[in-house]
Amino acid sequence: MPNLEHVLVVSLEQAVAAPLCSSRLSDAGARVIKVERDGGDFARGYDDVVNGDSAYFVWLNRGKESIVLNIKDSHDAIFLQCLLSKADVFIQNLLPGAAARSGLDSAELRREHPRLITCDISGYGDTGDYADMKAYDLLVQAETALCSITGGPESPGRVGVSVCDIAAGLNAYSGILEALLNRERTGEGVGVKVSLFGGMADWMNVPYLYQVHTGQTLGRHGLHHPSIAPYGAFPAADGKMVLISIQNEREWGRLCVEIFERPELEKDSRFDTPSKRGRNRAELDEVVRTSFLRLPREDLMSQLRKAGIACGALNDVEDLVRHPQLETVRYSAAGGPITVIAPPVQFSDGKRSYQRVPQLDEHGDAIRKEFEE
Numbered sequence: 001m002p003n004l005e006h007v008l009v010v011s012l013e014q015a016v017a018a019p020l021c022s023s024r025l026s027d028a029g030a031r032v033i034k035v036e037r038d039g040g041d042f043a044r045g046y047d048d049v050v051n052g053d054s055a056y057f058v059w060l061n062r063g064k065e066s067i068v069l070n071i072k073d074s075h076d077a078i079f080l081q082c083l084l085s086k087a088d089v090f091i092q093n094l095l096p097g098a099a100a101r102s103g104l105d106s107a108e109l110r111r112e113h114p115r116l117i118t119c120d121i122s123g124y125g126d127t128g129d130y131a132d133m134k135a136y137d138l139l140v141q142a143e144t145a146l147c148s149i150t151g152g153p154e155s156p157g158r159v160g161v162s163v164c165d166i167a168a169g170l171n172a173y174s175g176i177l178e179a180l181l182n183r184e185r186t187g188e189g190v191g192v193k194v195s196l197f198g199g200m201a202d203w204m205n206v207p208y209l210y211q212v213h214t215g216q217t218l219g220r221h222g223l224h225h226p227s228i229a230p231y232g233a234f235p236a237a238d239g240k241m242v243l244i245s246i247q248n249e250r251e252w253g254r255l256c257v258e259i260f261e262r263p264e265l266e267k268d269s270r271f272d273t274p275s276k277r278g279r280n281r282a283e284l285d286e287v288v289r290t291s292f293l294r295l296p297r298e299d300l301m302s303q304l305r306k307a308g309i310a311c312g313a314l315n316d317v318e319d320l321v322r323h324p325q326l327e328t329v330r331y332s333a334a335g336g337p338i339t340v341i342a343p344p345v346q347f348s349d350g351k352r353s354y355q356r357v358p359q360l361d362e363h364g365d366a367i368r369k370e371f372e373e
Contacts, residue, residue, distance in 0.1 A: 005029035007180065010083055011064075011091040012071070012104070014041045016137070016162050017121050017196065018093035019060035020169030025089070025176065026063035027343060027352060033367060034064040035071075035080065040360040051335025053357070058333045059340055063355035065363035071102045080104075083371050085113055088189075089176055093121035096132050106191050117179040117189040119172050124197045135196050140164040144200040149207055152222040167199035223314070229277040230255075230288050233314050240297035241314035244288070244304065251309055252277075258307040260291045332356035 007030040011022040019034075019041070026032040034041070041061075046054040069076040081103070084090055090109060092099045099105065099120070106118035120126065123135020130143075138158055141147050146164075151157025175192035183189055201208075207218045223243065224232035233241045246252050256266040265271060265287065270280045277284055292300055297313060304311040313319070320326060327342040331354040 003028050004180075007031070007088045008086060009033065009089040009091065010035060010080075010087040012080075012099070013091060013093055015043050015093070016056060016060065016165035017168040017172065017194075018091050018119075019043065019057075020166060021119070021121070021172040021176065022064065022091055023060050023062060024170075024173045024343070027354065030089075032064040033083065033363075034061065034066050034358065036066055036068050036360060038068060038070060040066075040068070044360065050333065050338055053333045053335050053338075058338055058357050061357050062331050064358055065367060066358035066361055067364040067367045068361040071104070077103060079368065079372060083367075084109060084116065086371060087113075087116060088180070089117045089119065091119045091121065091172065091176075095134070096122055096126060110189055110191060113189070115183060115187065115189050117176060117183065117192065119176055119192040119194070121168055121172055122193070122195045125195045126193070130197070135164075137162040137164045137196070140196045140200055144197060144204055145207065146200060146204060149218050149220055151220050153220055156220065163203075164196040164200045167203060168194050168196045171199045224281075227278050228274065229281040229284050232285070234285070234288050234292045236295060236297040236300045237293050238296040242292060242297055242300055242304070243312045243314060245310040246277075247310065249274075254307045255309055259303060259309065260287060262287075329354050334359050 004025060007025070009022055009025050009030050009032045011018055011032060012035045013019050013022060014037075022032045022034065041057065043057045043060070044054055046056045049055050050058050069080055071077055071080060084104075090104075090106075092104065094102075106120055109118055110116050122131070123140065124130035124133055133139075141150075141158055141164055142156075144164070147156040147158060150159055171194040172192065175194060179190045179192055210216065210218050218226045222232075225245070228245070228247070231245045233243045236242050244255075246255060252271075253266045257263045269276070271277045271284055294300075295303070301311055301313065315323070328339045329342045329351075330337060330339050332338070333356060
């Protein structure tokens with residue numbers, strides 16, 4: 001279902017956020033021309049673990065065309081302007097102010113090309129004291145207080161994937177789709193702006209509201225919930241961890257009767273309401289631990305599922321690789337064919353095909369020949 005097959009995207013991009021956005025547009029059928037600097041997008045060199053290629057790069061750059069341009073060179077700058085005159089979407093995530101200094105101010109571009117949709121991706125937005133701050137993912141995790149609620153009670157933690165970049169890229173993607181839909185109705189392009197800080201701050205709304213309305217922080221609770229109990233990870237007899245989440249009284253009753261085999265606990269005065277279970281978490285967790293240690297994880301999870309108790313295995317990445325629900329797609333990179341986890345959206349008319357990852361400046365000559373006036 002290539003809905004965007006007639007859309008031309010020019011993306012002056014690097015790292016994660018903008019490439020994620022343009023890769024989703026490419027998946028949807030858009031033609032994406034990736035503009036790279038001399039030496040290429042530095043994400044090409046993050047690592048070499050995928051047959052000599054970077055894991056980040058091969059994940060985020062399938063199906064694109066690559067051209068190297070020096071936007072400070074007058075000839076290349078003129079060519080880029082020519083390219084943008086034919087584009088539907090322009091994406092950039094350069095350092096703050098760099099695009100404008102290079103003659104690529106979004107508002108000016110839209111004045112020259114009224115149908116153009118521009119998307120500026122920044123760390124903290126283009127105004128305010130933080131506008132000129134570099135914004136790598138971990139820094140934004142810290143600035144948005146995500147680290148303060150991640151990890152165990154002993155110390156803050158980092159979310160182990162680039163959540164701020166990923167959030168920004170997905171926000172940019174959804175904003176561009178809205179802008180394309182609006183252009184179908186009005187004939188005019190609009191500017192879209194997203195920031196890593198803004199995207200992650202939005203995800204922090206529950207801790208924010210808790211702080212504003214109670215004056216207290218949610219704190220760090222590791223794999224346990226700050227207020228709901230029992231809710232967390234507990235060892236089975238084989239040492240493997242199982243998570244459970246009890247959300248209502250019906251589940252609590254089944255847990256007591258069918259798993260603990262202690263029906264009297266359902267009406268125990270320490271545990272007979274959600275708030276009491278939260279206040280008496282330490283005692284309740286000990287009940288859960290004692291019960292769960294009777295069975296290995298596979299048998300325990302079978303019983304939990306049969307009883308209708310929400311549960312999950314605390315997997316490592318090796319377990320994810322073998323997970324029965326995991327779907328993958330296959331395409332080529334410079335080092336050869338690769339398999340990656342499939343994009344999460346599925347369509348009823350069948351699977352999409354995914355094109356290979358471009359080598360640096362692989363399409364430069366062809367693109368110049370096509371668009372030079």
